[in-house]
Amino acid sequence: NKRWQMTGRLWAHFFSLLGQAIFLFLFGCIDKNTGGWPLALAMLIVFSIFVNMAEGTSYGIVPYMIPEELAVVSAVVGAGGTLGAVIATWSFYKNIASTLTSLKLHAAYVAFWALTCFLMRWDHLGSMFGAPKVPVHEPSAVQAEKNIEDGASM
Numbered sequence: 133n134k135r136w137q138m139t140g141r142l143w144a145h146f147f148s149l150l151g152q153a154i155f156l157f158l159f160g161c162i163d164k165n166t167g168g169w170p171l172a173l174a175m176l177i178v179f180s181i182f183v184n185m186a187e188g189t190s191y192g193i194v195p196y197m198i199p200e201e202l203a204v205v206s207a208v209v210g211a212g213g214t215l216g217a218v219i220a221t222w223s224f225y226k227n228i229a230s231t232l233t234s235l236k237l238h239a240a241y242v243a244f245w246a247l248t249c250f251l252m253r254w255d256h257l258g259s260m261f262g263a264p265k266v267p268v269h270e271p272s273a274v275q276a277e278k279n280i281e282d283g284a285s286m
Contacts, residue, residue, distance in 0.1 A: 138257035138264070141193050142249050146260065148185035149246035153239045155179035160235025187213075196257055 136143075159175040162168070190209060197205050220241060224234040253259035 138193070138196060138254065139260055139262070141189060141196075142252055142260040145186065145189035145193060146246055146249040148182055148189050149242060149249070151182035152179060152186055153243035153246060155182055156242060157236055157239035160232045160239060163232065197254065 155175055155178045159172060159179055162172045162175060190213075191206075194205050194209050195202055220238055224238045224241070225231075228234045228237070250260060255265045258264040
């Protein structure tokens with residue numbers, strides 16, 4: 133946490149989303165002729181691991197975004213994930229006849245969101261490519277650490 137700070141969290145988030153997209157795409161490429169259910173199950177297990185990683189990295193970023201409004205940011209992120217699932221279901225699975233095509237399109241959708249990690253930047257936290265503009269000892273960073281410590285002690 134002290135060495136990589138937000139830069140490390142964003143890279144971890146990017147790789148977890150990218151892995152999710154890759155294994156969802158691979159899962160969408162499998163049919164009876166290309167490996168059958170054993171290979172599909174293996175891809176699904178690895179995909180699920182990346183999904184859990186992405187969820188964890190999301191909530192590893194949340195406490196630092198706006199520490200003063202931790203509850204609001206957590207609620208928006210949680211609701212955003214639920215809304216994203218509804219959008220993906222209606223966009224990719226309700227209107228497209230081929231399930232395999234739907235899975236591949238959904239993988240592209242996840243990959244798009246992985247690429248947005250490159251655009252994430254906070255003045256007090258930095259980005260994937262650089263340190264914060266404001267020194268780490270600023271009140272917002274101190275407050276974020278305090279919020280995490282308070283949550284861990286509960």
